[in-house]
Amino acid sequence: xxxxxxxxxxxxxxxxxxxxAYCGKLFSDFGAEVIKVEPPSGDPMRRIAPxxxxxxxxxxxxxAAWLNTNKHSISADxxxxxxxxxxxxxxxxxxxxxDGRPPSVIETSLLxxxxxxxxxxxxxxxxxxxxxxxxxxxxxxxxDSVCRSLAGLxxxxxxxxxxxxxxxxxxxAIVAGLTAFIPSLAGxxxxxxxxxxxAVNAFEAMLQISEFDTGLAxxxxxxxxxxxxxxxxxGFPVGNFxxxxxxxxxxxxxxxxxxxxCTLIGLPxxxxxxxxxxxxxxxxxxxxxxxxxxxxxxxxxAKEWFEQGIALRLPLAIVPDMAGLLTQKVYRDRGAFxxxxxxxxxxxxxxxxxxxxxxLPKPNGTAPLAGADDGKPLPSRKRVATRAATADDPLPxxxxxxxxxxxxxxxxxxxxxxGDLGADVIKVESCQYPDWFRGTDPRGPYHPERTYxxxxxxxxxxxxxxxITLDLTTGIGLSLLKRLIEGADAVIDNYAADVLPRLGLDxxxxxxxxxxxxxxxxxxxxxxxxxxxxxxxxxxxxxxxGLPSVTGREDDPPTMLHAALGDPIGGVSAASAxxxxxxxxxxxxxxxxxxxxxxxxSMQLVAPSIIEQSATGKSGPRIGNRHPRFVPNGCFPCxxxxxxxxxxxxxxxxxxxxxxxxxxxxxxxDKALATAEGRRKEExxxxxxxxxxxxxxxxxxxxxxxxxAGIAAGVARLPVDLASDPHLMKTGHWQPAVRPFxxxxxxxxxxxxxxxxxxxxxxxxxAPTLGQHNEEVLRDVLGLGAGExxxxxxxxxxxxTATSKKSKAKAA
Numbered sequence: 001x002x003x004x005x006x007x008x009x010x011x012x013x014x015x016x017x018x019x020x021a022y023c024g025k026l027f028s029d030f031g032a033e034v035i036k037v038e039p040p041s042g043d044p045m046r047r048i049a050p051x052x053x054x055x056x057x058x059x060x061x062x063x064a065a066w067l068n069t070n071k072h073s074i075s076a077d078x079x080x081x082x083x084x085x086x087x088x089x090x091x092x093x094x095x096x097x098x099d100g101r102p103p104s105v106i107e108t109s110l111l112x113x114x115x116x117x118x119x120x121x122x123x124x125x126x127x128x129x130x131x132x133x134x135x136x137x138x139x140x141x142x143x144d145s146v147c148r149s150l151a152g153l154x155x156x157x158x159x160x161x162x163x164x165x166x167x168x169x170x171x172x173a174i175v176a177g178l179t180a181f182i183p184s185l186a187g188x189x190x191x192x193x194x195x196x197x198x199a200v201n202a203f204e205a206m207l208q209i210s211e212f213d214t215g216l217a218x219x220x221x222x223x224x225x226x227x228x229x230x231x232x233x234x235g236f237p238v239g240n241f242x243x244x245x246x247x248x249x250x251x252x253x254x255x256x257x258x259x260x261x262c263t264l265i266g267l268p269x270x271x272x273x274x275x276x277x278x279x280x281x282x283x284x285x286x287x288x289x290x291x292x293x294x295x296x297x298x299x300x301x302a303k304e305w306f307e308q309g310i311a312l313r314l315p316l317a318i319v320p321d322m323a324g325l326l327t328q329k330v331y332r333d334r335g336a337f338x339x340x341x342x343x344x345x346x347x348x349x350x351x352x353x354x355x356x357x358x359x360l361p362k363p364n365g366t367a368p369l370a371g372a373d374d375g376k377p378l379p380s381r382k383r384v385a386t387r388a389a390t391a392d393d394p395l396p397x398x399x400x401x402x403x404x405x406x407x408x409x410x411x412x413x414x415x416x417x418x419g420d421l422g423a424d425v426i427k428v429e430s431c432q433y434p435d436w437f438r439g440t441d442p443r444g445p446y447h448p449e450r451t452y453x454x455x456x457x458x459x460x461x462x463x464x465x466x467x468i469t470l471d472l473t474t475g476i477g478l479s480l481l482k483r484l485i486e487g488a489d490a491v492i493d494n495y496a497a498d499v500l501p502r503l504g505l506d507x508x509x510x511x512x513x514x515x516x517x518x519x520x521x522x523x524x525x526x527x528x529x530x531x532x533x534x535x536x537x538x539x540x541x542x543x544x545x546g547l548p549s550v551t552g553r554e555d556d557p558p559t560m561l562h563a564a565l566g567d568p569i570g571g572v573s574a575a576s577a578x579x580x581x582x583x584x585x586x587x588x589x590x591x592x593x594x595x596x597x598x599x600x601x602s603m604q605l606v607a608p609s610i611i612e613q614s615a616t617g618k619s620g621p622r623i624g625n626r627h628p629r630f631v632p633n634g635c636f637p638c639x640x641x642x643x644x645x646x647x648x649x650x651x652x653x654x655x656x657x658x659x660x661x662x663x664x665x666x667x668x669x670d671k672a673l674a675t676a677e678g679r680r681k682e683e684x685x686x687x688x689x690x691x692x693x694x695x696x697x698x699x700x701x702x703x704x705x706x707x708x709a710g711i712a713a714g715v716a717r718l719p720v721d722l723a724s725d726p727h728l729m730k731t732g733h734w735q736p737a738v739r740p741f742x743x744x745x746x747x748x749x750x751x752x753x754x755x756x757x758x759x760x761x762x763x764x765x766x767a768p769t770l771g772q773h774n775e776e777v778l779r780d781v782l783g784l785g786a787g788e789x790x791x792x793x794x795x796x797x798x799x800x801t802a803t804s805k806k807s808k809a810k811a812a
Contacts, residue, residue: 004031004359005584009188010381011035012091013071014078014111015100016043018170019202020128021067022177023184024098028070029352029361030580035072035094035373037087042075042370049628050612054343054369062615063170063608065342065367066349075371084110091116093381095188095195096124098180103133113197121388124195126184128176132201134758136727140707141650143630144169146714147203149646150725152210154635155716156226157562163635164226164644164716166625167551167561170608175209176202178572179751183396185579186421187389189586190396194389197755204733204751208568210719211748212409215456217720218746226642229552232562236282237261237293238539240319240548240558246302247558249317249543251536253279254440260312264305265296279441313496315535317544319558322613325546325603330529336600337610338363347615350607353600354577355526358592359584395422395761400582401781403428403484403491404465407435409538409564410598411494411522412461413571418578419464420750420761426488426777427467427768428481431799434770437461442804452770452802453741459767460748467768468777469798472503477797483782485510489585490518490578494570494598497523497532507593517591518581522574526597536598541566545602550609553624569605570598631679632686635716638699644716645699647690647706652676657709662693732759739766771800 009032013024028034036043043064051059074090076083088111091097097116099106106112106127113125130147131137137150145166148154158165180200187196207214217223224232230239237250252261255278259271270292276282282289297305302318309316320328326337326348334355337348352361389396400423404415412427412435419425429435438452445451471477482505485491491510493500500506500521507519507527521527524536524544534540542548542565543558552559577594585591603610613619620628627633630648638645649655652675659668667689672678679686694702699715706713722728723746734746749760778784778792792798 004362005356005580005587007031008587009033009096010094011096011098012037012087012094013098013100014087015128016045017100017128018045018063018067018173019176019180020098020100021045021064022173023126023128023180024071025067025069026177026181026352026576029364030354031362033072034070035074035090036068036368037076038073038370040075040077040371046370050616052342052345052347052615054345056343058343058369060342060345060369062340062345062347062611065345066340066364066607066611068367069340069365070362071368072373073368073370074373078109078111081110087111090378091123092120093378093383094123095191095383095385096126096184098126098128098184100128102139103127103129104139117197117388122195122383122385124184124187124191124385125197126180127197127199128180129199129201131203131727132731132753133199135731137203140714141710141712142714143633143648143650143712144172145633145635145646146648146712147172148206149635149716150714151203151206152213152717152719152722153206153561153563154646155644155718156213156224156232158226159229160225160227162226162637162642162644163625165229165552165559165561166635166646168608171605172202172206174604175569175572176200176205178576179205179208182417182572182575182579183421183752185576185583186396189579189582191385193393193396194387195385196389196396198752200752203727204731204749207722207733207748208413208572208751209563209565210722211460212457213563213719214722215460217718218723219456223718223720229556230560231286232560233539234283235279236286236289239560240543241294241297242557243297243302243305244300247319248297248302248305249319249540249548251315251539253537255279257314258282260314264309264312264314265293267292267296310531310534313535315537315540317536317540319543319548320546321549322546322606322609322619326610326613330525330531331600333529334526334597334600335363336597336603340364340367342367343369347611349611349614350600350603353573353597353604354580355595355597356577356580356584356592357595358590398422400424400489401426401487402578403481403488405491405493405495405500408437408494409457409461409567410570411492411574412437413568414492414520414574414578415465416461416463417572417575419765425465426484426773426781427462427465428484429467429469429770430471430477431469431770431796431801431803432471432473434802442802447802447804450741450801456745459737459739459742459745462767463747463763464765465768466765466773466777467771468774469771469800471797474795474797476792476795478503480778480782481505482513485517486514487781488514488517490520490581492520492522492574492578494522496535497521497527511591511593515591516585516589518578518585518594519591520574520577520581520594520596522570522596522598524598526600527595536566538564538567538570541570541598541602544599545606546609547602547606550606550619550622552622554622556622565605566598566602570596570601573598573601626683629676631676632683632690634687634690636687636690636694638694638702639697640699643699645694645702645713646716647711647713650712654709654711655679658706658711661705661709662689664689735763737763737766740769769800770802771798774798774800
């Protein structure tokens with residue numbers, strides 16, 4: 001489809017795994033010619049349930065079909081020299097190789113990257129692996145749950161007594177796939193300056209979720225406890241509550257939201273009650289408040305509470321199950337679901353959420369059968385890149401300017417990705433309304449001690465940006481912002497849908513100011529539909545996506561994952577949307593509005609369950625920490641206080657190895673346990689035996705012992721543990737920094753390495769202090785003189801210290 005942003009690209013995909021396939025889907029559904037190279041027996045993912053009848057006795061994985069829409073498939077044995085030559089000939093005409101083979105396999109392969117770069121330096125390569133190409137975990141056996149455990153995303157989830165809750169598979173695929181797509185596409189955007197090789201790993205990609213809690217723990221000196229299912233964060237009420245019909249997701253953070261929530265439930269006297277007015281006080285009185293709130297919420301349906309909450313600007317959500325999600329009108333009206341076809345089978349699945357209004361992604365489509373394109377000639381084509389990029393070449397996005405109107409976590413994560421790759425990101429705040437990630441409560445020490453300059457997580461989300469302040473409630477402030485927009489390549493905001501239009505800065509108006517502008521908006525439910533005005537946090541997005549309804553055990557309430565999951569997912573989704581917009585901008589010279597719904601971004605995480613519901617008419621039972629294929633699978637207590645290890649037996653061959661480690665020859669000799677089906681019947685007994693062993697062993701020792709036998713295992717780490725994780729120390733993930741107000745601290749790095757580098761890109765700019773670059777930007781970008789800038793400061797249009805809204809009104 002020539003109108004799509006990636007229609008001029010040819011991508012070859014080698015290897016297996018859902019993260020690799022999802023990255024390839026992002027290319028294929030936006031028009032690239034993606035050629036999937038499979039073994040003669042087909043990609044093993046084709047055999048993952050649920051299977052659909054594709055005809056002629058062929059049963060195919062519905063999940064794998066969704067991941068492979070609009071791709072071509074050829075078969076090749078990569079141990080066969082003749083097939084290697086066939087693949088090399090294919091790569092000679094490709095722009096990009098997406099390679100999901102393990103690093104150890106790539107290094108010894110006839111298609112090693114060293115050989116490919118030597119013989120074909122203009123081929124861009126992205127290697128995707130679990131842990132990267134060096135470090136202590138590089139060759140570890142792994143599952144989704146093992147990776148999440150090591151990434152600090154399991155231990156804080158669940159009941160106080162444990163075990164920590166393991167989520168469903170498929171979520172890492174989205175995070176890692178998007179994380180790989182962003183630098184890959186950035187490299188192709190700048191391919192005239194040479195082809196690049198990136199090595200992306202899922203482990204560090206997942207740290208984009210846990211880094212908030214890591215920063216919180218490093219700042220406060222302690223880690224929040226695991227209290228109970230759906231009890232997390234630092235505030236209350238936060239979680240899922242039963243109503244007369246359905247479940248209501250609630251996230252109340254600010255004092256104003258607490259007052260509004262009390263008004264909603266008909267108890268306005270609780271709002272100013274000094275026992276509950278502060279966020280920390282509500283957290284400390286959570287049990288007492290739960291007893292008050294729960295019976296009140298049973299008086300109405302979740303839908304009624306949610307719709308009334310929109311008017312009060314409260315971050316609420318209906319928490320649907322999969323059947324309800326597929327029938328919700330707001331998503332159907334936005335085209336969030338569309339059919340996937342493979343052979344004779346067809347079912348609905350989520351559409352990519354990067355809603356480029358002038359170049360929409362293909363609404364899913366047809367997935368190929370294995371080897372469907374064997375023997376078919378490919379059209380000839382010529383690459384743009386003629387050489388490999390060198391260390392002397394600029395970063396791929398250098399020369400692009402982005403006006404960043406985002407706050408919090410999701411939007412700043414998106415622009416951080418762009419700044420990391422060389423774009424000039426200008427973050428716009430105001431002294432009256434600083435980024436709320438600097439602090440949500442302007443009382444107490446916020447102003448006198450300038451605590452808004454000292455929050456750890458703000459530093460993490462805003463590296464590699466310049467920062468200015470503009471009072472957009474003044475005519476001159478708004479005029480200066482419009483001038484910045486006129487000269488920019490993109491603008492992005494994550495306000496609620498009605499905020500910027502009230503200032504005359506809706507997408508249509510901005511495109512009139514600058515027709516080549518890429519405009520990204522990212523409210524919770526998008527800019528259209530009955531729910532577009534809904535306010536949301538990351539937890540709201542998770543709730544609305546339906547993910548809690550498939551997490552945990554069958555008798556549990558819809559279970560949250562105790563991280564504001566939707567924020568980083570929305571962030572990397574928005575970054576990928578920006579890159580797609582830039583590709584179309586370069587191709588056509590035109591800008592466009594990208595209408596991103598952050599809930600639809602989060603729905604990608606629950607795609608396997610949505611697909612199962614659509615393909616089979618039901619979503620499988622919630623089986624807690626057990627797994628549909630791996631038996632046993634779980635998170636088990638170890639020696640010490642609240643110490644846990646996650647392990648999985650992925651094949652029948654691994655079972656006797658586990659029995660040997662546990663000194664249980666009787667279990668190894670039991671023929672009834674030799675297969676996964678047999679072990680599933682005795683899962684309770686097996687888990688007791690595992691606990692008897694793990695409780696005698698330190699978690700790290702258990703991990704290395706199991707890994708030495710080829711068994712997937714990982715310590716359930718706390719987020720704060722990641723700052724001293726030996727693998728991350730070896731790979732240079734944490735970069736030391738010293739910034740005014742903060743002093744020495746650690747900052748996370750990108751999730752990829754370029755070329756053969758062992759270390760990530762260095763951080764070029766620390767997060768800006770409030771208004772730090774006012775003079776630099778206004779002078780160098782807008783051409784203002786020193787006198788004009790001084791007058792703006794005197795009038796309060798710009799500044800470098802936060803001011804209360806009351807003091808501004810008094811001065812006026």
